Amino acid sequence: MSQVFHPAANALARGTIFGGIFLIAAVAAGARLYHDSPYMTQQDVVRDQPVPFSHDHHVSGLGIDCRFCHATVEKTASAGLPTTETCMGCHALIWNRSPLLAPVRESFRTGEPLAWTRVYDVPDFVYFNHSIHVAKGIGCESCHGRIDQMPLTRKAVTLHMQWCLDCHREPESAVRPRENVFRFGVEKQPSTGSAPQHAFEATKPAGGTTETLTKADHTRHATPSGSDPHELVRQYGIKTHQLSDCVVCHR
């Protein structure tokens, strides 16, 4: 009986099998890239807002504390956005004719609230609580990056579950003394890889870098020297074994 396939078909078969593997791998890698891309995560994407509010100007420039506007960040799940009245507390006196602030004045006059676009949007089945993070020494910077240097607000991290878990499994990587929670760039070490950065690595001098952070974990920031993160975790009563229970965030 003659052979059905020509011997050249062997090469084709080999090529198909191995090529198939590469193809699958390539598709998987592509999907992963797509999944992690800012297009999907909206990381570093600036959203339209009624007023082009600059954290850079208000925090770095004027030195206003986070809690002045986000007043409930230490008390409740939500950090809270400032009321129009809070804005007008200053802007009734300064920049009170700026056309950029017209919506604020309009809101104050009519009582119609401003509608900001949410930048950090966790899925509805995630129950995030600001107050407990702040109480346990997680700095604003750990999730919001160098928001003090952002002229326009954008998401500094992916908000992927993996990103949450990195820290929930190893809180030492992010915990800082409570007095530094609302400070930015206290001693920071830009990360190069995506692995969670360990605090002890981060005691290296930071140098004068500013906004050189580009990748997902650029926000993991260090603890100042002299406060051992393991000691802080113990001192703050952070129960690491519990932090990765599903119901800590989902219920």
Add this chain to the structure above:
Amino acid sequence: MSTANLSSLPILTEAPEAVAKPRFWRSLEERAGDEEIRDYLEREFPSRLSEWDDPIGRRKFLTMMAASLGLAGAIGCSSPAELIIPHVKAPENYRPGRPLHYATAVSRGGYAQGLLVTSYEGRPTKIEGNPDHPYSLGATDAFAQASILGLYDPDRSQTTRHRGVIATWDDFTSQLADERKRLDANAGAGLRILTETVTSPTLAALLQQLRERWPSAVWHQYEPVSMDNAREGTRLAFGRNVDSLYDFSRADVVVSLDADFLLGGPASIRHARDFIARHQPQDDRSMSRLYVAESTYTITGAMADHRLPIRPERIELLARALAQRVGVAGVGEVALPADVSPRWLDVVARDLPDHRGAGIVLAGAGQPPIVHALAHAINDVCGNLGTTIELIEPVATQGESLARLTADMQAGNVETLLILGGNPVYSAPAELSFAKALDHVRLRVHLAETEDETSNLCHWHIPAAHYLETWGDLRAVDGTVSIQQPLIAPLYQGRSAIELLATLLGSKEQTPYALVQQHWRDEWERDFPSRWQESIRNGTVADSQSAKVTVSLQFDPAQHAAPATPTTADQLAIEIRPDPTIWDGRFANNGWLQELPKPLTKLTWDNVAILSDHTARQYGVKSQDVIRIRVGDRTLETPVFILPGQPDGCVSLTLGYGRERAGRVGNRLGYNANALRPATGPAFTQGTIEATGRRYTIATTQQHWSMEGRDIIRVTTPAELHASHADHHEPHPSLYSEYDYPGNAWGMVINQSACIGCNACVVACQAENNIPVVGKDQVLVNREMHWLRIDRYFDGEPDQPETYFQPMLCQHCEKAPCEVVCPVMATLHDSEGTSNMIYNRCVGTRYCSNNCPYKVRRFNFLQYTDETTPSLKLLRNPEVTVRSRGVMEKCSYCIQRINAGRIEAKKENREIRDGEVVTACQQACPTRAIVFGNLNDPNAEVRQLKQSPLNYGVLAELGTQPRTTYLTRVVNPHPDLPQSTADRHQGTPS
């Protein structure tokens, strides 16, 4: 774990317990070992359960699939922007995401029940009891729990209507102004006001003001489930109007003559708490004893140590016989009805005087005044007046009767009728022909939350404000005043009764806030601002109780002849009671209450005629057969339900159904028992029944989730309790390794001696956890979604069984059978020992449900949650995920409350205190039957209870190690009176 012991695992060695003769049973069919029921149980789920029986066709389904795929693609292109809308000015105490709690009060039959209402960002979402209120004590009943759904009911009336056409409030006030001129001219002739029970001091003052200005105007008052008989009885007994307060916490012996004092009444929460506190095994003294003589089975009967089923019209004979035995002067010898065992009466007649000053005899609201008077006389003779029973000045103000109003309307004496709340066209006894008489009234105005049967017959319909939307005041049973504080602005421009009256009077102040404030400013004379603040904050006005009254008994039973017993054999007693979940029909459009299984019948979405097995046989009918009931010339057709423990010759009906204009939920369910209700006097009459040959399907959950005859319930007596000791079970070896809980370990103990089966926890759970309503069709195929159900077990002979309630919810097994079978890890343990559902992982295999021995898992077979109706979105608890189709769910031990408690504790760097985390069911429970807490805390109440010899785990022999355990029910039978079950032997099946 050692494997040497494998052969001793119960599963491997023991055959399943024989199921042929269960001691505890749930229905007559199950007891008789009915073939159909066996088949039903063996299927585990009814035959149609797994089928796609949504009334949606295949073609439609494919269309929808294509459309949703297309839409899904479109959505995937961009993530939708979500808005954050901060306030322009922050309200006082406002913290986004943190609920605030406000004290207010709800009316139960006109009397206040103090509440604390949870509000998220200005929308009330959950009702709790106010611990500082004497008639709430921190607990609530099912009605109060469900009233939050009433606020967001999409069928609420949303606009003023004049002759059915949309009108404005201004249109109405201009007509009222014309009326006012006319009334001023003729001193109010022809003006009638009809209200429900009035305890509100502001409303009473306005009514008084109205009568002073227009002396010819008359105020009538009508409450479908009224205390009229009790009031009349008190007048017979003491010669004047007084209210009685019962202190069950001091009562060693309680005798109820058809009084269901544990459910539905304005004082029932207080009664239940006090009664149960005394009806527990106690170290220092004996527990109290409850005798109940009643017709149909109520939850009070289920708590009785000795229950006597008796036809309602014979209660009077029993009361006379009892009065005569204990020595009430002037009661002649009475022939005892055949269904009263002389021994029962003997024991009661001895037990009452034996506990002089520590007894309570009380009569049911449906019993004629003479029974109430006799109860007072017995209490007087037994020295209970002034000790367990206190008499106070009447709390409610009394108006004229509905009967007089109807007569006047018929006579053409009524020009203008203002109906302020209530729905008399539906709820008035048919005998009165109220609807027909209404025709003779020139101007009819109805204030109501929905456009109901009465609105339909009135010229003006004014939408009423829900009690959470308006200011008001109410008095509790003991007279304590509560200021009703609104939680939200009226959703649909609703008005309140005081507002409407003030408008009619043309008062200067017309807003409810100003009216209530004005009343109390006048009342208190000084310190108004501080007293007002204090009253609002506490939910009660300090020192506002009714004054005590000392009166002596002036009752001569000799003047009241004993009733003749019915002679004709074919006359049955037709008894009409409020429904245990829908009450008088005011909750008919409340899906939570409609789907709430009624305590004894476990019936949902319908009312029935309850018959005893014997009577049903006599008339050749079975459960679900339709019968025709004839009372005089009026008839009513209803399905039959055979309930064990029902006295022979008695048909029990409930009110609240047969609504025509209740709304989408409540329309055309069941029958309207008002058709047969006597206009005045006792709530029973006589009639005949006949089979119609038709059948009607009713949805009862009593067979659902059967536990296959294992001994799930345990019962003991105080004597046995002292004699025996805890059965120490060696824990079975397990193949799975033990968990370690270094931190908290949550657990629950449910005291079955305290559970009265009132259902408050079931609705509380539903409200807290966003549990959907599924509808009658879905209940018929076991798809009800309640995370917490109350199993009802009968014990003994069908004519006189004992009844036990067992709340059944996720047991949070240490070795949870559900967790190991989940292929996607959607259900697993957390580090504090609760078994959790992770909804976003669940793919809906339902393996977990199949493997759950307690049958407490619930599956969203269809899209049950209404995600589109705007008003219902406001209702949801934002702390709990709203589940959609295809997801399994179950009791989470209120994980959102645990998390909230943990976060607060951790912020303060401390451990969670005992009692800081309270589950929704525990918080609602009137009798504190549910205790939840940290098992690792040596001082926690839950841990102490777990040490009790009464503590046991249901099906613990399976090795599931349930975190929820039960305390054995303790009953206290009189030594001289055998219970229907002679054999009280208890033990585990192993």
